[in-house]
Amino acid sequence: MIVWAIANQKGGVGKTTTTISLAGILAQQEKRVLLVDLDPHASLTAYLGYQPDEVESGCYSLFIDKKAHIKPLINKTAFDQIDILCGSPALATLERQMGTRPGKGLVLQQTIKEVESDYDYLLIDCPPILGLLMVNALAACNLLLIPVQTEFLAIKGLERMERTLTMINQSRKKSLPYIIVPTMFDRRTRASVKALRVLRDNFTEHLWKKVIPIDTLFREASQAGKPLSFMTPEAKGVIAFRALLNSITVQSRVL
Amino acid sequence: MIVWAIANQKGGVGKTTTTISLAGILAQQEKRVLLVDLDPHASLTAYLGYQPDEVESGCYSLFIDKKAHIKPLINKTAFDQIDILCGSPALATLERQMGTRPGKGLVLQQTIKEVESDYDYLLIDCPPILGLLMVNALAACNLLLIPVQTEFLAIKGLERMERTLTMINQSRKKSLPYIIVPTMFDRRTRASVKALRVLRDNFTEHLWKKVIPIDTLFREASQAGKPLSFMTPEAKGVIAFRALLNSITVQSRVL
Ligand SMILES: Nc1ncnc2c1ncn2[C@@H]1O[C@H](COP(=O)(O)OP(=O)(O)OP(=O)(O)O)[C@@H](O)[C@H]1O
Ligand SMILES: Nc1ncnc2c1ncn2[C@@H]1O[C@H](COP(=O)(O)OP(=O)(O)OP(=O)(O)O)[C@@H](O)[C@H]1O
Numbered sequence A, B: 001m002i003v004w005a006i007a008n009q010k011g012g013v014g015k016t017t018t019t020i021s022l023a024g025i026l027a028q029q030e031k032r033v034l035l036v037d038l039d040p041h042a043s044l045t046a047y048l049g050y051q052p053d054e055v056e057s058g059c060y061s062l063f064i065d066k067k068a069h070i071k072p073l074i075n076k077t078a079f080d081q082i083d084i085l086c087g088s089p090a091l092a093t094l095e096r097q098m099g100t101r102p103g104k105g106l107v108l109q110q111t112i113k114e115v116e117s118d119y120d121y122l123l124i125d126c127p128p129i130l131g132l133l134m135v136n137a138l139a140a141c142n143l144l145l146i147p148v149q150t151e152f153l154a155i156k157g158l159e160r161m162e163r164t165l166t167m168i169n170q171s172r173k174k175s176l177p178y179i180i181v182p183t184m185f186d187r188r189t190r191a192s193v194k195a196l197r198v199l200r201d202n203f204t205e206h207l208w209k210k211v212i213p214i215d216t217l218f219r220e221a222s223q224a225g226k227p228l229s230f231m232t233p234e235a236k237g238v239i240a241f242r243a244l245l246n247s248i249t250v251q252s253r254v255l
């Protein structure tokens, strides 16, 4: 099972959109995908038709109950190949509740072993804040995707994300590979073009060579509760995420 | 001193853009404005030219040091009428550190009294997560602005924001007035138009009657580190925020 985390401390950069878009394309390639929604705001859970406040079982139970098993907490979605471990507002209380419990950063890494052979891919959508939930995702994954909007405010936070990774890597045997994915690129906007140049000059080593363009169909897809590739397979946003998937799979063979 | 909080648990809906845009317009009306950046990601702090990781004094010190005074922690900005209490990544550790300290939700409300007569407006930019920092902002303000992108994922979280407010209001003598501000409205996108209709049908009582349109100049302004009104006073985004300011000031007189 291949495990990817999608994280960035900046809000609204396209983390949830990246997670659901990649999941949709993988599902259409007949891969079995488990989504994990670690965001207390639970956008991914809502996107797939669940009411986050009414979710009985999900990620939260995994952290709170020391003996919890992941399998019974997993929910089906409207898409055969895609299952989900739902997020819920209660996740926001974990930081306080877990306090200094030993191993609190490894809960997810330990529990997902149980489904190793049930899924081909496991994608983790993270909340826009550095804390216990993101640390769990970084410990559990073998590749990190960092969506970054091509604009000033989002890039400013990227240096910090890289510093966080350097810190996390000190406690890993092998350092965690990561790819920075430029999103919502609008070639008609000077600030967007300028921001992409800044990205390409300062983050060359980990930056994906292409971009995810602005595509208003993403908003239509979230309204319809479907990955965009299930709605409009040839949308420019889908073509771009397919190219990203290809780059990751080719790169992983080399890694 | 008038205190407004700008908050929404959803990321990337325009909280920081709303805060800086209103501050710019107020400054041009010769009002003295103090900005408080409660977000550990500190977009507002970065926008105004500070490096969040190098900030010596700011909001964090206010929470950590029981005897801290706010005045010495305030920094100047490039704009005469606008000062700032900077945000920093350390804010993300407060949830764990403050644990169950009595009065932890009232720190901001208590300390800002010291600058009552120094500023006309105090605007608080919040992180995209419901926790101690947002609770402090809601306790300290006398009006809450909730920017909401006109799209499905952002609206889904709005019901939860309203439930949070009902909870908070139980412990206030007078319930906190709030205005929901539709942002990034794009009349060419079907999903945006549909989302606005959903907002107008379901949240009529607190919804501002107009919208903040999509305006690519906001990205240029953040790159330039200036409120948009200082760069392009007649930009459509500025005109919209000026209209919002008028609505709030008229409404406050009635309240
Ligand atoms: N390439 C794109 N083109 C146009 N709109 C996009 C694109 N990617 C994402 N969006 C839209 O931007 C908004 C924010 O995206 P999304 O919710 O995925 O971000 P996020 O990083 O997950 O936010 P949060 O910080 O709240 O978790 C959504 O309305 C989404 O539809
Ligand atoms: N009306 C608008 N038109 C076009 N772009 C906008 C508009 N409002 C905000 N933006 C852009 O959207 C992005 C997100 O805005 P902003 O950072 O203000 O959101 P936020 O809610 O503060 O995010 P966070 O959750 O990270 O705090 C920024 O790039 C900003 O320039």
Ligand SMILES: [Mg+2]
Pocket (backbone or CB within 6 Å): A015, A016, A017, A039, A043, A044, A125, A126
């Ligand atoms: Mg998200």
Ligand SMILES: [Mg+2]
Pocket (backbone or CB within 6 Å): B015, B016, B017, B039, B043, B044, B125, B126
């Ligand atoms: Mg912000």
